Amino acid sequence: MNDLAQGLAVGPGAVAAPVAASLAETGRMAWVDIVKAAGIFLIVFGHLPVEPLVAKFLWTFHVPLFFFLSGYLSRPAGARAFARRLSLRLVLPYFVAYALLTLIMLRTLDWGVLRPVLTGAFHGTHSYPGFISAPLWFVPALVVVELLYFAFQRRLWALYPVALGVSLWLYHNGKIDLFMSVDLALLGLNYFLLGALARSTGVVDRLARVPLAAALLAGLGLAVVVDLALAGNVWYTGGAYMRSVLGGVAGIAMMIAFALNVRESPLLRNRAVRFVSENTLFILCFHGVSNGYAHAFVSRFAIEGTLLKSGLAAALSILLLVPFAMLFRRWAPWAIGAAPSARRAAV
Structure with a gap:
């Protein structure tokens, strides 16, 4: 267990954080940009009308993906630095x-429910009737x-079997949407730890050097x-x-x-993909608003096929959020979890 703990002790990370610097000399991990941008698109897309099978496909992995990336991009930190970074x-x-x-929702809210709505922020789950926006549970x-991972770093690995x-x-008794979304957090912890382990072992870097293996893994993953x-x-409930x-x-x-197979493509390795990657938290928090406008606009056109219509609406939904993210x-990178340098980068 001590060896495992040392391998995983790479510190706290968050989906909000800008893409971490690569261990390689390239300075950035292009595959992380691509995965984060594609992942947030799939989350936005999954909150639009889709066929049941497509929804099950997406909800098998698109949220776990961000727990994994948070673990992968984590960094070591002392107690004070950890508290500051988390805050x-x-x-x-x-x-x-x-x-x-x-x-934003005030115009549709009864003033009598405003207090329960504000209280909902401290419940942290959309099962609470006043929770303002379901995606915020994440x-x-x-x-x-x-917090759990920080405890693990303090040699409290015995907590993991308990968790x-x-x-x-909770899973087998159908207990979902609990206070602070703790049920989903405990599920997500598995993916976070897997991400931290993947980073410490360098498995992704090794896979990147074997394109055929990466292609076969992509196909196998898709089939599963x-x-x-x-x-x-789906990831939070199912048969087992x-x-x-x-x-x-x-x-x-x-x-x-x-x-890994497409990371060198100029179509995907550009500023637009990087921008979406760096603003996944902002998009996650506010796409519930932009989705409505995007879907209403796309629905005005005679577009055949639910997938195409929702795909276009998802792209438009993200596009609508770009100027606000900028x-x-x-002017206020602190409000969206961006690094202080984000202001200079946006100039």
Whole structure:
């Protein structure tokens, strides 16, 4: 266990954080940009009308992917640095987003429910009737995961079997959407730890040097996810806990392997992909608003096929958020969990 702990002790990370510097001399991990941009597109797309099988396919892995990336991009930190980073990269942006979404929704809210709505921020789960926006559950869940992982770094690895046991019990008893989304956090912890382990072992770097292996892994991952989707599996509920975890891992492997094979493409290695990658937290928090406008606009046209219509709406939904993300990165990067240097980069 000590060897494993040393291998995983690479510190706290967050989906909000800018893409980490590569260990290689390239300075950036292009595959991370591609995976993050593709992953947030799939999340936006998954919140639009899609066929049931497509929804099961997406919900097998697209959220676990971000837990994995948070673990992969994590960094070592002492207690004070950890608290500061967690507060600035996740907690503060969560409350800012919650407050802004409450203001946006004021015109549709009864003033009598405003207090329960604001209280919902401290419940951190969309099962609470006043929770302002369902996608925000991910942020409290990731905070829980970060806190647990920090405890693990302090040689409290005995907590993981306990967390796993609680997660198994909650899963098999259908206990979902709990306070601070702790049920989903405990599931997500598995993917976070897998990401930290992948980083410490350098497995992705080794896979990148063998394109054929990456291509085969992408195909295998796709086959597993499709098979599990046909069986009705999604990451947070399904027939079996380990099958759920397997589906998430297969989807993560599929996405990473695909990104490794296309990372040199000029079409994907550009500023647009990088910008979306760096603003996944902002898009996650606010696409619930832009989705409605995007879908309403696309629906005005006679577009055949639900997938095409929702795909176009997802792209438009993200595009609508770009100018707002730019404004925040220019004038208030702290509000969206961006690094202070984001202001200079936006100039």
